[in-house]
Amino acid sequence: MIFYRPNNLKNLFELLENSNATNYFLAGGTDINLQTKNIPKNVNIFYISHLNVLRNITEINGHISIGSTATFSDILHSDYLAKHLPFFQNSLKFFASPIIQNLATIGGNIVNGSPTNDVSPLLLILDAKLELISKNNSRIIPFNSFYRGYKEFDLQKNELVKAILIPKNAENNLETFYQKVGARNSLTISKITVAGLKFIENNRIKKIKIAVGSVNEYPRRLVNLENYLITKRINEIKKDELTKIIAVEITPISDFRSDQNYRFVVCLNLIEKFLGINF
Amino acid sequence: MKIKFILNKNEVEIDANPMTRLIDVLREHFQLLGTKEGCGEGECGACTILLNDKPVASCIANLIHAENGVILTAEGIAKTKIGTLLIDCFDETNAVQCGFCFPGFLVSSYHYLKTDGEPNLEKIKIALSGNICRCTGYQKIFDSVLMACEKLDLS
CATH class of the missing domain: 3.10.20.30 (Beta-grasp domain)
Known part of the structure; x- marks a missing residue:
């Protein structure tokens, strides 16, 4: 293992280019330190937490840009986010616990790629984008297309997530919902997470976005469900149709946290709760 | 390095x-x-x-x-005024059982007293939410921190 502490972004990309081992980025370390047994010995580690350019929370072209190494504490204490994205900020209050929030970074949560990660369902419904940078290139992609499979990403070799971009008005005039279910109230590790935004006028669904975590190989929007719900009146929604669509769109697994059936039923219950229906 | x-x-x-x-x-x-x-x-x-x-x-x-x-x-905190106050409160309420988790509770409680300090049970629970006591003596731990907040308020 060789450890690098680049002086700036330019230096980081030069070092990356000259590296011929597997490269790891180290920010808060809260995930990487749990995986050290599985990390091969001949890796190069690039520390990035000290690069302030990756940590800012700012406004750019109608978007709020959150640097990838912003910690969850940075996010929770940002007055700017409290003003513009209060739902996003409040939803993350129960991310892990304070002693992890002070280290863990939003970019790390995304690229660790756990199907249970707390932040992705929120980014999906808020139409977030990712700003990716490499030595000579920079591109912006919809967050929706970032995950390709279990821990597979739209990320090139030596490419880095620079920032997360959320439209400034993403929450405006919408009813919001975020709930994760876990074993404890403290340090809740998600068994099922449902995030949603909706706009209902005259009892009819005019806007609807639903994303789920922990029930697929990566967090995703339930597009077929959204298509079924849009323009419907709440009282037109049928339990059997809803169940059938969700059964196709989510593929929960059984693991040490819960079994498949439990995850399916709770996911369905949370979606019904979000929609405000009681069959 | x-x-x-x-x-x-x-x-x-x-x-x-x-x-x-x-x-x-x-x-x-x-x-x-x-x-x-x-x-x-x-x-x-x-x-x-x-x-x-x-x-x-x-x-x-x-x-x-x-x-x-x-x-x-925890060693550094034990030498501070707030650290001493907390240790006295843990002692007074008999909050410490096996003691293994206590250095961690001391650090999280110290941080709460330094940055907020309001004798508010819900806030204290959130501040200590990353600390587990397997003897499960949470109530006395919360009582101690509440007591420390009140004593700090008076001093």
Whole structure:
């Protein structure tokens, strides 16, 4: 293992280019330190937490840009986010616990790629984008297309997530919902997470976005469900149709946290709760 | 790699692998055995320390994170006025059972008293939500911190 502490972004990309081992980025370390047994010995580690350019929370072209190494504490204490994205900020209050929030970074949560990660369902419904940078290139992609499979990403070799971009008005005039279910109230590790935004006028669904975590190989929007719900009146929604669509769109697994059936039923219950229906 | 930081108010320098877990630096290099290893995964809080005035799980942080920073461990906190007050309150309510989790609870409670200090049970529960007591004596721990908040308010 060789450890690098680049002086700036330019230096980081030069070092990356000259590296011929597997490269790891180290920010808060809260995930990487749990995986050290599985990390091969001949890796190069690039520390990035000290690069302030990756940590800012700012406004750019109608978007709020959150640097990838912003910690969850940075996010929770940002007055700017409290003003513009209060739902996003409040939803993350129960991310892990304070002693992890002070280290863990939003970019790390995304690229660790756990199907249970707390932040992705929120980014999906808020139409977030990712700003990716490499030595000579920079591109912006919809967050929706970032995950390709279990821990597979739209990320090139030596490419880095620079920032997360959320439209400034993403929450405006919408009813919001975020709930994760876990074993404890403290340090809740998600068994099922449902995030949603909706706009209902005259009892009819005019806007609807639903994303789920922990029930697929990566967090995703339930597009077929959204298509079924849009323009419907709440009282037109049928339990059997809803169940059938969700059964196709989510593929929960059984693991040490819960079994498949439990995850399916709770996911369905949370979606019904979000929609405000009681069959 | 040589890394400098301030540890319990003393300037220190250590030449070690920057990926070394902070808990190992504290316990093995500096013999500060108050910082305990419980789960080793950030979930139990027995290894809580203050890094740059914020409580963190030192078992999932690395030496590099301390670079040019400030660390306060349970030993350092025990020498402060608020630390002494907290220890007296833990003692008065008989909150300590086996004691293994207590350095961590002391650090998280100290941080709460320093940054907020309102005798508010819900806030205290959130501040201590990263710390687990397997003797399950939470009520007395919360009572102690409430007591410390009230005493600090009076002083």
